[in-house]
Amino acid sequence: xxxxxxxxxxxxxxxxxxxxxxxxxxxxxxxxxxxxxxxxxxxxxxxxxxxxxxxxxxxxxxxxxxxxxxxxxxxxxxxxxxxxxxxxxxxxxxxxxxxxxxxxxxxxxxxxxxxx
Amino acid sequence: xxxxxxxxxxxxxxxxxxxxxxxxxxxxxxxxxxxxxxxxxxxxxxxxxxxxxxxxxxxxxxxxxxxxxxxxxxxxxxxxxxxxxxxxxxxxxxxxxxxxxxxxxxxxx
Numbered sequence: 001x002x003x004x005x006x007x008x009x010x011x012x013x014x015x016x017x018x019x020x021x022x023x024x025x026x027x028x029x030x031x032x033x034x035x036x037x038x039x040x041x042x043x044x045x046x047x048x049x050x051x052x053x054x055x056x057x058x059x060x061x062x063x064x065x066x067x068x069x070x071x072x073x074x075x076x077x078x079x080x081x082x083x084x085x086x087x088x089x090x091x092x093x094x095x096x097x098x099x100x101x102x103x104x105x106x107x108x109x110x111x112x113x114x115x116x
Numbered sequence: 117x118x119x120x121x122x123x124x125x126x127x128x129x130x131x132x133x134x135x136x137x138x139x140x141x142x143x144x145x146x147x148x149x150x151x152x153x154x155x156x157x158x159x160x161x162x163x164x165x166x167x168x169x170x171x172x173x174x175x176x177x178x179x180x181x182x183x184x185x186x187x188x189x190x191x192x193x194x195x196x197x198x199x200x201x202x203x204x205x206x207x208x209x210x211x212x213x214x215x216x217x218x219x220x221x222x223x224x225x
Contacts, residue, residue, distance in 0.1 A: 043215045093159045107159035
């Protein structure tokens with residue numbers, strides 16, 4: 001149980017385009033989903049936390065207008081990287097939990113974004 | 117920003133026990149400590165979670181002292197397939213969830 005999927009697993013796009021990444025909890029209802037970014041050989045950095053039906057809470061330094069997060073249902077959250085630039089190239093990983101805070105986060109397989 | 121620190125890397129041989137520590141001085145009173153394993157280009161995989169004292173499951177043990185300012189992940193009898201990066205994840209006093217710096221474990225035959 002507690003399976004989280006992401007789509008796509010990798011994407012290459014041109015600078016200035018927008019990219020949408022989907023995160024789904026397959027066998028449980030996720031009241032909270034988290035979006036992380038990971039650069040090579042670094043730890044995961046939390047970008048934002050989203051609760052179903054409400055606006056996402058962004059971490060300091062993360063532009064909410066650039067990284068649009070939608071959590072429309074208890075099993076789906078999307079991250080849209082708008083007007084992507086090469087510096088946005090990274091490994092984006094989502095996680096889902098039953099409730100915010102101490103409950104266990106289950107992670108998706110990640111999406112490798114490369115912006116040319 | 118509170119930093120959750122781990123040793124950068126560790127080496128071991130197959131069959132040995134490996135203990136990886138995580139320092140988290142600013143851990144929140146009510147938050148759990150969770151450990152994950154990550155292989156290259158994959159999402160982290162849940163290993164174990166605990167609040168205090170000792171927790172054991174089929175793959176690992178987690179030791180947490182009374183002050184909860186650190187924790188130790190213990191992997192019994194590692195194999196080559198345990199070569200990965202291990203992260204602790206901790207909730208801090210300022211209500212942030214922060215990953216540790218990660219420990220790269222290399223297991224040799």
